[in-house]
Amino acid sequence: MIRLQGVTRRYKSRAGERVALDNVDLTVGKGEIFGVVGRSGAGKSTLIRTINRLETPDEGRIFVGGVEITGLDGAALRSARRGIGMIFQHFNLLSSKTIEDNVAFPLRLEGRPAAEVKARTAQLLEQLGLAEHAKKYPKQLSGGQKQRVGIARALACEPQVLLCDEATSALDPETTEDILTLLDGLNRDLGLTIVLITHQMEVVRRVCDRVAVLKDGKIVEQGATADVFLRPQHPVTQAMVAEGEDDLDPTTVPAGATLARLTFRGQGTFDPELSRVARSVGVDYSILSGRISRIRGEPCGQLLVAFTGGDAEKAMTELGQRGVIVDALDVATLAKGAR
Template sequence: MIQLEGVTRRFRSAVGERTALDAVDLTVGEGEVFGVVGRSGAGKSTLVRTINLLERPDAGRVWVDDRDLMGLKPAALRAARRRIGMIFQHFNLLHSRTIRDNIALPLTLEGRSRAETARRVDELMERLGLSEHARKHPAQLSGGQKQRVGIARALACEPSILLCDEATSALDPETTEDILSLLDQLNRDLGLTMVLITHEMEVVRRVCDRVAVMEAGRIVETGATADVFLNPRTAATRSLLAEGESHAATPPPVGGLVARLVFRGARTFEPVLSRVSRETGVDHAILAGRIGRFRDQPYGQLEISLVGGDPQTALARLRADGVEVEVVS
């Protein structure tokens, strides 16, 4: 659905030139929810804005739905952009217009008839729970309601792609969960391809099928969300994940062997560790851990200390039971 090939974007100013994107390659499949994470200044927002050419690359190609957007003439590019909706961190609503008029704006600009526009706006307000707010103005809504208006407006022209640039960063945790649930449902119901730009690792865990990690204008790691988060290959990814963890590992007992365990799927909720400990006579202490989900897939992570008996036998039994094992020390 989306393919970037060698995309480079430079910004020039009086103090010199800065490379925001450095020969980026990226592929997003149809119907996929794809996350892009990284620190501020990594190039995330520039990247998402190249997908609809709001930022035109200095080099490289941008393909959307098998069309090379870089080669399109202005009228054809405008038509292609109608198939790409976009929502923003700060909503970008017109404060002088009602909620209904904000949602209708893309349809009006496209030249839809009043009757067709009214039908589409009614449909979107009903789907996104905005019907009772139709005559209000943005200043009268909460942050979550404003973002729902932004999503409705982005969906007005029935796009096949939805770009989300830090769409939850201005929201509180409860409202963030509400908006993520909405995006997840829209992806499932409408088959939308979504690209989510965020610095919040929990957002990626919650809704993304795959993820790319950016650093200094480059993609340094990409893959299935569970694989990247549970088995990070780069220092940049490990650093981002560490910032999101609230625990600090407890020093292990003297003589203990420390290992990290990863449980996936139904195995997460099975008493594998206690069973292996009982059968091998190897005691364990839990130093740190968490249980969560990558979209629909449950997972568990534990850091444990093994003492007594033969720890290597216990680890071999865990591996045989489908547990991913990494010896730390």
């Protein structure tokens, strides 16, 4: 649905030239929820704004729905943008317009017949749980309700693609979950392709099928969300995934222990494989840290284990044979941010 080839975007200022995007190649499949993460200044917002040509790249080509939009201008570009909705961190609603007028705004810009505008607006307000707020103004709504209005407006022209630029960053955790559930449902029910820019790793974990990590305008890592979260390869990804996790004091590791990170995926996450292997091999172990959760609905878990006594190598080999991903570690890797 979306393809970027060698996209580069530069900005010039008195301080010199800054490269916001550096030869970016990216493909987003039809019906995917694709996340883009990175630190502040990594180029996330610039990337998403090139997809609908709010930013024009200096080099490279961009295709949306099979159409190269980098070569479009004027009426052709406006027509292509109708297939690309966008929602923003701070909602960007018209404060002097009612909720129904905000949602109807893009339809009126297109010159749709009044009856069609009224029917489509009413449908969207009902679909997004906003019907009772139709005559209110943005200042009368909560943050989550305002974001729902933004989503309804973005969907007004029935786009194939929905771009979300930090759409949950201004919301509290409960409201964030509500908006993510809504986006997940729209993706499933309407077949929407969603590109989601965020610095919130839990947002990516919750809804994204795949994810790309940006650093200094370059994609340093990308793949299926579970793969990137459970076995991050680049130091930037490792640090972002590790944030929010408890640090482990290396002095608490038993003397002479063999350390390993055990990764479980799928329904096998809930099987007692570690206990079975420990009994079979005759090895003792201590769980130093761990987490069981879901990534895009897939059960997964990781345990940091210290094996003591018995044949630790044999235990790790047998765990691997049972489908557990085993990564041998040493105490040095337990430092802050190590994965």
